[in-house]
Amino acid sequence: MRILHLSDTHIDRTDAPNTYGVNATESLRLMLAELRHQRDVDAVVVTGDIADEGAVEAYTTARELIGAFARSLGAAVFFTTGNHDERGAFAKVLGSGHLGVDGEERAETVLESAAGERAAVSTVGGHRFVTLDSLVPGGVHGQLSELQLEWLRGVLSTPAEQGTVLAFHHPPIALDVEVQRLFGLRNPEALADVIRDSDVRVVLTGHFHLQILGFLASVPVWVTPGVVNRVDLTAAPGTERAVRGASASWVELGGPTGPMFHTFHARDPRAHETAYEVDEEQMRAFVERRG
Numbered sequence: 001m002r003i004l005h006l007s008d009t010h011i012d013r014t015d016a017p018n019t020y021g022v023n024a025t026e027s028l029r030l031m032l033a034e035l036r037h038q039r040d041v042d043a044v045v046v047t048g049d050i051a052d053e054g055a056v057e058a059y060t061t062a063r064e065l066i067g068a069f070a071r072s073l074g075a076a077v078f079f080t081t082g083n084h085d086e087r088g089a090f091a092k093v094l095g096s097g098h099l100g101v102d103g104e105e106r107a108e109t110v111l112e113s114a115a116g117e118r119a120a121v122s123t124v125g126g127h128r129f130v131t132l133d134s135l136v137p138g139g140v141h142g143q144l145s146e147l148q149l150e151w152l153r154g155v156l157s158t159p160a161e162q163g164t165v166l167a168f169h170h171p172p173i174a175l176d177v178e179v180q181r182l183f184g185l186r187n188p189e190a191l192a193d194v195i196r197d198s199d200v201r202v203v204l205t206g207h208f209h210l211q212i213l214g215f216l217a218s219v220p221v222w223v224t225p226g227v228v229n230r231v232d233l234t235a236a237p238g239t240e241r242a243v244r245g246a247s248a249s250w251v252e253l254g255g256p257t258g259p260m261f262h263t264f265h266a267r268d269p270r271a272h273e274t275a276y277e278v279d280e281e282q283m284r285a286f287v288e289r290r291g
């Protein structure tokens with residue numbers, strides 16, 4: 001099982017540079033062009049912050065670009081929500097977020113709550129793909145509701161033929177970085193209780209705009225870097241710097257050494273240029289306001 005994992009495309013409603021001078025749609029086009037030589041890809045997983053402001057036009061662009069790319073590889077596509085996404089617009093364009101090679105809805109089971117949360121299940125080559133919705137409207141942090149967790153427990157009660165891939169936006173792990181600790185998943189212990197001793201082979205997330213590998217209840221958790229930009233941890237403590245350059249990941253399941261992970265970086269002629277910098281005072285104010 002080979003998965004291409006993207007996250008944090010942050011597409012705007014217009015094909016134009018954002019506040020930081022980065023054209024998010026062009027970053028996605030460039031990343032997909034760099035990945036065009038990949039073969040034997042079974043699935044493309046996009047873990048949230050698809051749209052920067054939740055616009056229908058942004059989801060339409062993502063569906064068209066990523067859908068066409070996936071069709072060229074014969075791969076299914078799985079989208080999840082992120083904190084920048086809007087559930088209504090997401091559902092209007094992407095439905096459950098599970099799309100087949102033909103671009104049509106393919107989810108086998110869908111959970112939809114009164115609050116608009118969507119979780120879904122599909123199977124590809126014996127591997128079960130489960131997407132969850134960690135979006136907290138108006139918040140930067142993530143949360144998995146009790147309803148989703150109990151639903152997930154029920155799904156996992158029957159093992160899949162080749163195991164389960166779990167995907168959502170907010171990482172349940174973090175480095176010793178304050179914004180990561182505050183803005184990641186707020187209830188990782190509850191998720192750990194559900195997936196412990198289950199057939200979950202890997203948890204795929206995004207949100208932090210950099211790559212991290214860790215474990216939750218002995219399950220590998222992979223955080224893929226962003227398509228729109230990459231956070232540079234060489235910045236001074238208490239500050240944040242993001243640099244240009246789209247990134248994505250390759251995840252391979254199965255075999256004696258799986259899962260294995262590899263990160264791709266697009267050959268952007270302006271890669272590593274600063275997209276934005278937030279000093280310590282600005283970061284503190286942001287954390288106090290949103291944390």
